[in-house]
Amino acid sequence: xxxxxxxxxxxxxxxxxxxxxxxxxxxxxxxxxxxxxxxxxxxxxxxxxxxxxxxxxxxxxxxxxxxxxxxxxxxxxxxxxxxxxxxxxxxxxxxxxxxxxxxxxxxxxxxxxxxxxxxxxxxxxxxxxxxxxxxxxxxxxxxxxxxxxxxxxxxxxxxxxxxxxxxxxxxxxxxxxxxxxxxxxxxxxxxxxxxxxxxxxxxxxxxxxxxxxxxxxxxxxxxxxxxxxxxxxxxxxxxxxxxxxxxxxxxxxxxxxxxxxxxxxxxxxxxxxxxxxxxxxxxxxxxxxxxxxxxxxxxxxxxxxxxxxxxxxxxxxxxxxxxxxxxxxxxxxxxxxxxxxxxxxxxxxxxxxxxxxxxxxxxxxxxxxxxxxxxxxxxxxxxxxxxxxxxxxxxxxxxxxxxxxxxxxxxxxxxxxxxxxxxxxxxxxxxxxxxxxxxxxxxxxxxxxxxxxxxxxxxxxxxxxxxxxxxxxxxxxxxxxxxxxx
Numbered sequence: 001x002x003x004x005x006x007x008x009x010x011x012x013x014x015x016x017x018x019x020x021x022x023x024x025x026x027x028x029x030x031x032x033x034x035x036x037x038x039x040x041x042x043x044x045x046x047x048x049x050x051x052x053x054x055x056x057x058x059x060x061x062x063x064x065x066x067x068x069x070x071x072x073x074x075x076x077x078x079x080x081x082x083x084x085x086x087x088x089x090x091x092x093x094x095x096x097x098x099x100x101x102x103x104x105x106x107x108x109x110x111x112x113x114x115x116x117x118x119x120x121x122x123x124x125x126x127x128x129x130x131x132x133x134x135x136x137x138x139x140x141x142x143x144x145x146x147x148x149x150x151x152x153x154x155x156x157x158x159x160x161x162x163x164x165x166x167x168x169x170x171x172x173x174x175x176x177x178x179x180x181x182x183x184x185x186x187x188x189x190x191x192x193x194x195x196x197x198x199x200x201x202x203x204x205x206x207x208x209x210x211x212x213x214x215x216x217x218x219x220x221x222x223x224x225x226x227x228x229x230x231x232x233x234x235x236x237x238x239x240x241x242x243x244x245x246x247x248x249x250x251x252x253x254x255x256x257x258x259x260x261x262x263x264x265x266x267x268x269x270x271x272x273x274x275x276x277x278x279x280x281x282x283x284x285x286x287x288x289x290x291x292x293x294x295x296x297x298x299x300x301x302x303x304x305x306x307x308x309x310x311x312x313x314x315x316x317x318x319x320x321x322x323x324x325x326x327x328x329x330x331x332x333x334x335x336x337x338x339x340x341x342x343x344x345x346x347x348x349x350x351x352x353x354x355x356x357x358x359x360x361x362x363x364x365x366x367x368x369x370x371x372x373x374x375x376x377x378x379x380x381x382x383x384x385x386x387x388x389x390x391x392x393x394x395x396x397x398x399x400x401x402x403x404x405x406x407x408x409x410x411x412x413x414x415x416x417x418x419x420x421x422x423x424x425x426x427x428x429x430x431x432x433x434x435x436x437x438x439x440x441x442x443x444x445x446x447x448x449x450x451x452x453x454x455x456x457x458x459x460x461x462x463x464x465x466x467x468x469x470x471x472x473x474x475x476x477x478x479x480x481x482x483x484x485x486x
Contacts, residue, residue, distance in 0.1 A: 007343050023389040024212070046463070046470050046484040049419070053348030053477035058406075059127075059414050066463070066470040066482070070272040073471060073476035076432045080449065082438045082486075084428035087333075089440065090186050090368040091131030092359070092417035094395055094409070095338065095376040096178075098135065098142035101171040101400040103376050111178070111402060119375075120181040127414035130182070130422050131369045133337055134171060136191040138251055139242070140388030141374055145204040145251045147195045148224065155239065157196045173184050174457075175233050184422065186369070188311075188337065189228075190239040190285055193251030194220065205387065206247030208254050214263050218271040226281050237280035239311050239337070245286055245293070250387035257296040265302025280308035285337055288317030291324040298329050300479055309333030312367075326366045336362035340373035340392040341409045343381050348477050350408045355452045355479050356436050359416050363426055363438045368414065372409045409446050415481050419448045435461055435474075449482040 045065035094100075104112055117127050137147040149163045157163075165172070178185060193204050194217050201207030209217060221238060228235050240263065244255040255263070260283060266486040270280065284294040294310035297303055309332045310325050322334045339358045341350045354372070362370045377383070377394040384390060395409035420440045427447075429439040434455030440448045453459055453474040462469040463482060474480055 022075065042047045046482050047484070048472070049481045051351065051415065051479045052475060053351060055347055058413055059418070066472055068468040068484075070468060070471045073460075073462065075460045075462050075471060076435065077430075077464050077469065078432060078435060078437055078446065078449065078451065079430055079464040081428040082441050082447065082465075085441070086426040086428075087368055089363075089365050089420055089422065089424045089426065090335075091129075091422050092370050092413050092420065093129040093131040093133075094372050094413065095133040095135070095139075096171065096174065096375050097139050098168065098171055099377055100141070100375040100394065101174045102383055103378050104174055105170045106108060106400065107398065109404055115396075115404060116174075116177055116181060118179050120185065122182075123437070127410070127418045128421065129185075129413065129417050131186045131188070131371060131373055132175075132178070132375075133188045133282070134175070135189060135242075136189050136221075136238070137168075137193065138385065139190075139192045140249050140385050141377070141383065142385060142388075143383040145193070145385050146400065147191075147193060147251075149195045150221065150384040151195065151197050153202070157195070158213075160216065160219060160223055163220070163227075164453045167229055172231055172233065173375065176231070179233065185234045186422065187234065188237045188282070188335070188369075189224070189235050190242045190337070191253075192242050192249070196412065201251065204251040205249070206252055206254055207333055208259070209263070211262075215265045217272075218263070218267040221268060222271050222275045222277065225277055225427055226275070235279050237282050237308065237335075239282045239285040240268070241285065243286045243313070243340075244284070245290070248387075250385045257293045258300075261297045261300035261303040264297070264306050265300055265304075269303065269306025281306050281334075282309055282333075282335060283307055283309050286313055287460065288312050288314050288319055288321035290317070290356075291321040294325050295328050298325075298332060307332065309335060309368075311335040311337040312362075313338045314357055315339070319357050322362065322365035322367055322381070334366045336370045338373045339410075343391040343393050345393070345408070347408045349414060351479060352452065352454060352477050354409075354412045355415065355450075356454055357384040359412065360436050360450060360452060363416075370413075371412055372408075411479075412479065415450060415479055419446075419450075419481050419483050424448070426476075432461070433459070435459065444485075446483055446485050450479070451482065452479050453477065 048062040050060050118126050140146045146167050148165050151157050197201050198213040201206040201208050241255050247254040283297045359370050374392050374394045376396040376398050397405040424440040424442045427439050427441050429437050436454050437451040456476050458475045460473045
């Protein structure tokens with residue numbers, strides 16, 4: 001996890017959101033005259049779920065549904081086209097860090113079961129998280145760094161005879177509880193560091209993987225996936241290394257694009273093939289300021305066949321980097337795997353920036369998922385390693401007494417996860433003015449439109465679908481999800 005300085009946090013606020021990945025419908029206005037009284041609805045009602053920057057509404061279903069009709073007005077229009085579609089969605093969610101599992105595990109069993117049901121269930125009061133990222137070994141939001149094959153200083157274990165995942169038992173327990181609620185949840189796993197005896201500096205912090213251990217480290221991944229399968233936990237995808245160009249975290253590892261290509265092409269890919277593993281291999285898993293890194297790895301002919309896609313964070317760069325990689329390799333998938341909200345951030349500012357960039361921005365730039373960092377932590381923003389992130393705020397804050405606070409990250413994710421299940425299809429919608437948006441058709445045939453008013457004033461606008469439109473009103477900095485069945 002990249003630890004933010006004040007300058008970095010300020011730069012995030014200034015980071016611009018991308019437009020989208022290609023041609024979208026124009027913005028025809030349904031009329032230029034004054035508003036008229038709309039006729040009775042002809043295609044059904046539109047549910048509205050609202051979160052405001054002042055927290056007066058928090059994912060609150062509005063009492064009045066919008067009606068589709070044909071009356072004209074001069075407002076700007078967001079037009080949806082379900083016949084023009086893009087990527088299928090794998091899900092929305094968080095990273096279940098070791099620290100998250102620790103604070104969840106401290107809850108009484110009944111209270112934890114109730115909370116996990118709210119987070120991962122499909123009931124009316126649930127937010128239906130559908131994707132989790134986990135760490136292979138410790139991340140910086142564990143109480144201490146570790147891997148699954150730590151050895152005394154000066155010793156090695158090339159045969160991986162010492163491989164053991166018991167230090168992650170709490171994570172495994174929580175995952176199993178989640179799988180009883182949603183057996184189909186997608187799980188992506190990412191290492192922060194290999195065992196230090198494989199590294200050239202013998203430290204959890206920084207250093208590089210020594211080439212003589214490339215084959216051994218590939219088998220480490222294989223043993224991990226086989227052990228997870230034995231536990232009954234399916235891992236859909238792995239990334240090669242969390243933030244491979246950030247060597248200052250604890251744990252961390254430096255890995256260049258060329259090193260990643262060699263590791264995948266000559267070792268990891270063949271090892272997965274030999275072990276008959278179907279888990280996807282995903283590269284990069286770092287910031288949007290360096291799309292050339294995944295392009296370089298994908299350009300390697302040995303590595304290319306084994307790679308499913310590329311993953312991104314947005315602590316630097318612009319979300320449009322995903323489309324840059326898509327345009328070079330449109331047949332490969334894209335993922336958005338991490339962004340934290342900070343302890344010193346504001347609800348209004350984080351809601352606006354993250355909905356605009358992480359949720360809407362990633363989806364409009366071909367990502368199959370959108371993940372916020374860290375599901376839960378304690379009131380002191382721990383646990384974390386010595387040198388790990390001290391300002392990362394979880395989607396939930398869980399106190400030692402068992403009190404649960406739902407933070408801005410919870411609502412950022414919930415505005416998508418509650419309404420857009422796995423296998424939903426992103427459909428076309430145009431951008432107009434300050435109304436950032438993204439639209440989907442769900443497997444059940446519902447249409448979902450997520451809109452952020454990124455302006456400084458409230459706006460009225462039309463939602464146009466199938467030659468009918470509904471008129472909506474959204475306050476400055478507010479987020480609304482609109483849902484209807486055509």
